[in-house]
Structure formats: C-alpha cells, structure tokens
Amino acid sequence: xxxxxxxxxxxxxxxxxxxxxxxxxxxxxxxxxxxxxxxxxxxxxxxxxxxxxxxxxxxxxxxxxxxxxxxxxxxxxxxxxxxxxxxxxxxxxxxxxxxxxxxxxxxxxxxxxxxxxxxxxxxxxxxxxxxxxxxxxxxxxxxxxxxxxxxxxxxxxxxxxxxxxxxxxxxxxxxxxxxxxxxxxxxxxxxxxxxxxxxxxxxxxxxxxxxxxxxxxxxxxxxxxxxxxxxxxxxxxxxxxxxxxxxxxxxxxxxxxxxxxxxxxxxxxxxxxxxxxxxxxxxxxxxxxxxxxxxxxxxxxxxxxxxxxxxxxxxxxxxxxxxxxxxxxxxxxxxxxxxxxxxxxxxxxxxxxxxxxxxxxxxxxxxxxxxxxxxxxxxxxxxxxxxxxxxxxxxxxxxxxxxxxxxxxxxxxxx
Ligand SMILES: CSCC[C@H](NC=O)C(=O)O
Ligand SMILES: [Zn+2]
Ligand SMILES: [Zn+2]
Numbered sequence: 311x312x313x314x315x316x317x318x319x320x321x322x323x324x325x326x327x328x329x330x331x332x333x334x335x336x337x338x339x340x341x342x343x344x345x346x347x348x349x350x351x352x353x354x355x356x357x358x359x360x361x362x363x364x365x366x367x368x369x370x371x372x373x374x375x376x377x378x379x380x381x382x383x384x385x386x387x388x389x390x391x392x393x394x395x396x397x398x399x400x401x402x403x404x405x406x407x408x409x410x411x412x413x414x415x416x417x418x419x420x421x422x423x424x425x426x427x428x429x430x431x432x433x434x435x436x437x438x439x440x441x442x443x444x445x446x447x448x449x450x451x452x453x454x455x456x457x458x459x460x461x462x463x464x465x466x467x468x469x470x471x472x473x474x475x476x477x478x479x480x481x482x483x484x485x486x487x488x489x490x491x492x493x494x495x496x497x498x499x500x501x502x503x504x505x506x507x508x509x510x511x512x513x514x515x516x517x518x519x520x521x522x523x524x525x526x527x528x529x530x531x532x533x534x535x536x537x538x539x540x541x542x543x544x545x546x547x548x549x550x551x552x553x554x555x556x557x558x559x560x561x562x563x564x565x566x567x568x569x570x571x572x573x574x575x576x577x578x579x580x581x582x583x584x585x586x587x588x589x590x591x592x593x594x595x596x597x598x599x600x601x602x603x604x605x606x607x608x609x610x611x612x613x614x615x616x617x618x619x620x621x622x623x624x625x626x627x628x629x630x631x632x633x634x635x636x637x638x639x640x641x642x643x644x645x646x647x648x649x650x651x652x653x654x655x656x657x658x659x660x661x662x663x664x665x666x667x668x669x670x671x672x673x674x675x676x677x678x679x680x681x682x683x684x685x686x687x688x689x690x691x692x693x694x695x696x697x698x699x700x701x702x703x704x705x706x707x708x709x710x711x712x713x714x715x716x717x718x719x720x721x722x723x724x725x
Pocket of ligand 3: 420455691692
C-alpha cells in the first residue's frame with residue numbers, strides 16, 4: 311500500500327498503530343523504539359524508565375525558556391485492549407486506510423492518535439521556530455487499560471516526576487459524535503466487587519431455603535434495583551451516564567462442572583458473581599460500602615464480599631479528584647481559548663464514564679483535563695472496527711499546536 315513507503319503524519323500514525331501493544335501481552339519495546347526515533351527526529355530529550363521490569367515509561371522533554379515555571383505534561387498510554395480480528399473488516403493491527411479516509415486499528419481512538427499528534431504538533435511548532443516558555447513533557451505509560459498500577463501510578467509517585475514540577479496535565483478524552491470537542495474534568499473511579507454466597511447443598515429436585523444460588527439471586531435482585539434507580543435518572547435525562555454510580559454484572563460462577571457442561575441435579579454449596587462498580591467523583595465511599603455490606607452481600611444471607619478499589623477516589627487532602635473548569639483555574643481559560651483560536655467549539659465539560667491515568671495526576675493536586683481532539687467521530691474505543699478519519703487526525707494536530715503553544719507560553723506562575 312502507498313501509505314507504507316511515505317514519511318508523512320498519516321504514515322507515522324499508521325506505523326505506531328501497526329505495533330501490537332494489546333493486552334494480555336503488550337509488546338512495549340517496539341513502541342518505545344518507534345517513539346524514541348520520532349523524538350530524535352525533532353530533537354526532544356528522551357528518557358526511558360522501567361519502574362516495573364518490562365513495563366517502560368517514556369518521558370520526552372522540550373525545555374522551556376523559563377524552566378523556573380511549572381511545566382506541562384502531555385500524557386498517553388502505550389497499551390490497548392485486545393481485539394477480536396475475525397469481527398473486524400480489516401485486521402486490527404493493519405492500520406488500513408479506506409478510500410474515504412478511515413484508518414482502522416485497535417488504538418486509533420484509544421489512544422495512539424494523541425500519542426503521535428502531540429509529537430506532530432511539536433514538530434510543526436519547532437518548524438515555525440516556536441520556543442516554549444514553560445518546559446513541555448510528553449509521557450508514554452504502560453498498562454493504563456489494566457489500571458495503571460505498574461505504569462502511571464508508579465511514575466507519578468517517583469522522584470523523577472516530582473522533579474518535573476508539573477503544573478498542568480493533558481490526558482486522553484473520548485471521541486465526539488457531534489461537531490463540538492469534548493473535554494473531561496474528572497473520571498469515575500472503578501471498584502471491582504466480588505460477592506460470594508454459601509448455602510445448603512442438596513438434590514436438584516428439592517425446594518428448601520438458604521441455597522447458595524438462592525442467596526446469590528436475592529443479591530442480584532437488590533443490586534438490580536439499585537442499578538435501575540440510577541439508570542432511570544439517566545433515562546429521564548436528568549443526569550449523564552457518568553454522573554451516577556453504575557453497577558454492572560460481569561461474571562457469574564457457580565455449579566459443579568461436568569465433562570460437557572454442569573451437573574444438573576445438585577444444588578451447589580457456593581456461588582459467586584463479579585460486578586464493575588463506577589463511583590462518581592463525589593460519591594460517598596463509606597455509604598457505598600455500607601450498602602454493599604448490609605444489602606448486596608449481607609452476612610445474614612451467608613454472603614461475603616471483596617471490594618478492590620482500582621485507584622484513588624480522593625486527593626491527598628481528601629478532596630474529590632475534580633479539575634475546576636471555571637475562572638478559579640487559569641489553565642482552563644488558556645485551554646478554552648486555544649480551542650476557539652483554531653475555530654473549535656467546546657462542549658460543556660463532562661465527567662468521563664470510564665477512567666484514565668489522569669486520576670493519578672489529579673490525586674497529586676495537579677489540574678488535568680481529558681481531551682482527544684476527535685469531532686464528528688463515532689465513539690469506538692474498545693469496540694470492533696475502531697477507526698479515525700485522516701482529516702480528523704490532521705485537524706487534531708492543528709488543535710494541539712494551538713493548545714501546546716498557548717499552555718507553554720502562559721506566564722502566570724500558578725499551580
Ligand atoms: C480497573 S482500571 C481500568 C481502567 C480502564 N480504563 C480504560 O478503559 C477502565 O475500565 O476504565
Ligand atoms: Zn485509553
Ligand atoms: Zn481504553
């Protein structure tokens with residue numbers, strides 16, 4: 311294909327997309343090599359740090375003329391979720407460009423687009439002899455899709471990160487089906503919930519009280535009611551999906567396995583289910599824990615449970631992980647103006663329904679916005695046939711040029 315031979319912004323995007331960094335075995339080293347080469351070609355300093363062996367963080371730096379000012383950081387993740395190739399119109403790591411300009415690849419939207427757009431924007435600014443006042447860092451972190459424990463979490467906790475003196479951060483957002491850019495000022499925080507029921511085993515023909523399955527089914531009813539009550543608010547148009555606590559069942563595990571299925575005439579003594587729970591930034595974690603303990607998995611119904619919090623819900627001062635999008639945050643006005651300067655319209659700032667590594671930055675008190683410049687684009691992250699149009703990709707580079715030049719030359723020494 312013609313795209314293979316060239317060294318154009320689109321061809322460079324395709325090259326990054328063709329590196330398979332999907333879980334469960336993301337191949338990080340070719341991705342790092344590719345990005346390092348790109349960084350070299352535009353004279354950015356590069357550092358690779360393995361906080362966990364085999365899980366590199368790449369940090370690129372464009373020094374500012376006034377390094378005493380807090381820096382800005384542009385973050386993206388190296389990894390992707392897996393793809394099911396048989397369900398795609400083009401192989402998920404082919405980065406095929408269709409005649410109408412759609413570039414198909416796992417990671418096209420989430421989030422390899424921004425990873426290279428940052429660099430293309432810097433390339434263009436350098437070509438125009440732009441010099442940033444503040445230092446600009448670009449970071450590439452592993453394992454975002456599995457929680458970032460060995461990636462962003464370790465990176466932001468490092469001495470190196472502290473030495474960067476980051477004043478403001480950008481991380482990924484989500485595509486916008488309309489013609490307004492979307493921006494995210496907070497994430498919902500994920501909890502993994504596993505509930506287990508125990509009960510009296512017995513013959514499949516008998517009806518008696520307190521079986522494990524009956525205990526688990528009662529939990530499903532209670533949890534369903536909680537889910538409906540929140541979902542009804544969303545369906546009534548009174549809140550966005552991301553503004554309520556969500557709970558969704560993700561697995562059930564019970565029964566006695568048999569070579570071709572399950573034993574059908576024994577009621578099992580144990581049953582288990584897993585739930586994805588998403589806490590809104592201002593949700594009360596103690597209240598949620600009480601609901602789980604007293605209603606969803608009560609000991610009196612022979613149930614136990616385990617909650618695993620996937621990241622922080624509050625910053626170190628106990629405040630919700632929310633970046634102000636008003637005049638109290640000078641970075642916000644600079645960001646907003648940078649979008650309008652290139653003819654972009656900005657939608658009302660939103661909470662992200664899922665989560666990103668931005669929560670680790672917000673935990674430190676660093677203002678962080680989630681932003682991926684994709685308008686008129688269907689939301690295809692984690693979906694089959696994820697794609698991004700070439701024109702949208704190229705427009706995004708222009709948007710980042712505006713954002714990076716504005717943020718990096720903004721002089722007020724506030725945090
Ligand atoms: C359990 S942390 C997982 C993080 C993941 N991030 C993107 O999809 C998410 O599910 O939101
Ligand atoms: Zn992502
Ligand atoms: Zn993702």
